Amino acid sequence: MFAYILRRVAFAVPTIFVIILLTFILLHAAPGGPFDSLQDIDPAVLANLRSAYHLDDPVWMQFWTYLSGLLRGDMGPSLIYRELTVNQIIVTGLPVSVTLGLSAIVIGLSVGLCCGIVAALRQNSLLDYAVMAAAMTGVAIPTFVTAPLLILVFGLTLAWLPISGWNGGQIKHLILPVTALAIPKVAVIARITRGAMLESINMDYVRTARAKGMREIKVITRHVMRPVLIPVVSYLGPAIATVMTGSVIIENIFGLPGLGRAFVEGAINRDYPVVMGIVIIYAIFIVMLNLFADILYGFLDPRVRQK
Amino acid sequence: MKAPLLKCTHLCAHFEVKNGTVQAVDDLNFSINRGECIGIVGESGSGKTQSCMAILGLLPRNGSATGSAIFRGQEILNTRRKVLDRIRGESIGMIFQDSMAGLTPFMRIGDQLCEVLIEHQGMSEAEARTRVLEVLDILQFPQPKRRLRMYPHELSGGMRQRVMIALALVCKPDLIIADEPTTALDITIQAQILEFFAGLKKHTDTAIIMITHDFGVAAELCDRVIVMYAGRMVETGSVEDIFARPQHPYTQALLRATPRLDSDLQADLLLIPGRPPNLQNIPRGCSFAPRCTQTLEQCRLERPELGNRFDEHWAACFVRQPQ
């Protein structure tokens, strides 16, 4: 088990390195640069700016400078917001995005698992169909449609909740964005859980467990649930990714000062350090969370540990 | 005359499938006493496994059973789950055929074995382990202590089958239903397992229902035999009688098809031509008629009922065999 974990960790480090490299190459392959949007600028001033930010150095040197900075924990300055460093931008935005994302996943897991289990145990009943129909809706309706609708109903018509702003993370301001973000998660996890349970509960070894006279609750917890958790845990990886993607939209709609918004801005304005920094942070998160999911996997399915 | 341990009357089982109903078991009647060993013999699809599943309430979602199964004086067919839970594993033990599919792959075998005892007899884990090791020893399971912590996929086929048997035995049930316990095992292990069942029969009064397609196994262990075809019982009698004077053409064909040590090794194996009927659409008349070499006019029109031929020997056939 320990060897398994070690192997997974050993994989994480080069992953992050390759991602940094790839992103760096991509950004620098772009035609044009960050200062294109500044018009009427004195060429001399432009030249100064470029050399100040090392933009004239050969690419590999720029990469090396960047990497050494990274190892010191310095992500460089923002090229657009000249008074801010990337670290500052990230530190402001990270808590927002993390709170949003984590809440959405926790809600997704808990509500989704419950719904899926109930639907599976009452297969083909009205409850089952209702849950599955709701799940299908939740998956099919995109976040940028549910969010404005939620705003319309709860924010404008009923005026129960604020429709935008972060306000230091007050619960009131969190409810709508987190709900909008969590809906597709709940839907997917419910479907996965139900599907996995239906398959698991029809296995021959479950019949053996019943033939041994085990009560149904014991049969379910000891013989059915484990393989159900596996696809759910597998989904955690993509779940993080979709949450991050979704948060970009949600932050946009609800006007939340998170990393998603900073990223889009950075991409549009060719603010390389900001884009790099955010991608790295996200990559680290995803890699760590996948590591966590893999470890959970190892606990759940003993056959995997020998790989 | 003591009441039988298990008495089944008019047992039927059917499955709802997409385009109709499959009648897997049709009007099965038999009883078994303590210490007796009955063999249920037939081809795949004859209904021998499903009849036992029906008794224990283990049919799949789309299956249902009718009739009666009285165990120790109590009706257990289609009873409440609570009642079945108490009987299964403790009073009636079932040994399934496929030991790889039948054991939970992500649970250690020790846990799978102990949980039966913990559930039914309130033992502690330590007590359960001791008892489990005892049983595995009797079954000649190699190095049981070490292997309790293993997972099913880490064991060989023979070891897994012994675990399946142990699961059924560990609470010392009154009745054991063994579904082809030796199929898919190599000969030496088969022999060991049969020896074990013989020992069980000799030294305890556990009743055994042995489901098999192999007449040799039935001959070795069973007191009585039930021959099933297409869900129906076609012949039943003591094992000596069935072997000596089989009354039903199907039984005769099965016996002829069983290779024997004293038969001509050069001769072709005798096969029964044709295939079993489609259980969704059983034709009129005797279900074996299409493959039978001794048919009469009547056989294709009417379904033969079980008729008494000799003492305790019944057969469902219109043809009277020569003495």
Add this chain to the structure above:
Amino acid sequence: MSTDSSFVPAGRSLWRDAADRFCANRAAMVSAGIILVIVVLAFAVPIWGPHSLEEVYWDRMLIAPSLENHHWFGTDVNGRDMFARVFYGARISLTIGVLTTLVALTIGVLYGATAGYFGGRIGAVMMRLVDIIYAVPALFLIIILISVFGNNFVLVFVSIGAVEWLTMARIVRGQTLAIREKDYIEAAHALGLPHTTILARYIIPNVIGPVIVYATLLIPINILIESYLSFLGLGVQEPYTSWGRLISQGTKEIETGLWLLLIPSVFLTVTMFCFNFIGDGLRDALDPKDR
């Protein structure tokens, strides 16, 4: 075995079976019908519809859907007819959805089958690469690609496809691995069949099922991604429009022109639902025990 022909059942091809099962699935058939209607309209309306996509009606801005003047879906904030715009957007959204899926499919199947079939070092390295790229959320990579290379129409779907092939490769590779271990493949090897034959005759046909299913489910995902991009202003640019752009424009007018948000949203959602039903139907048809 006797060759009594009355006992030999007529053989039916697996595909025929699958097609029958699919046709029996009402949800899938209805969905297929709806998609067909939308596709036909997407083709026909911009050509033969009562209004053009860009014509600005200065005196009819922000009109709710009505039968007057054939503005069945109303007009937008700039006075442009929504009926034409929605179906023009349908063209773009559907085209991008299908094209990106094709790109992802091609790359993914080739990559995944190779990695899965040859396994060993090569396969492991190939999948490591996939795992690494996977660590960055698709949308981010796509946004980077688009901001780097621009958002002209072709680049948009190439960018999306260039990222979406990853999951397809994983699925194909997983399936290939599973099949590779099966006894009949071992038998084929033992018979001396060359790799290409095995790949073509045994592996690909067995892999195609999940591939088709996933491809059908990928189309709505790609339509959605394009919508996300357009929503953020990174997708197709004027004069093209897509459902994403329309929805984005609609979000801004939520209190004054709700139909601007609702109508394209309904189209997008219904389309995604339909593709999901079709994908589910295909999965049930091709692998019945999956219910």
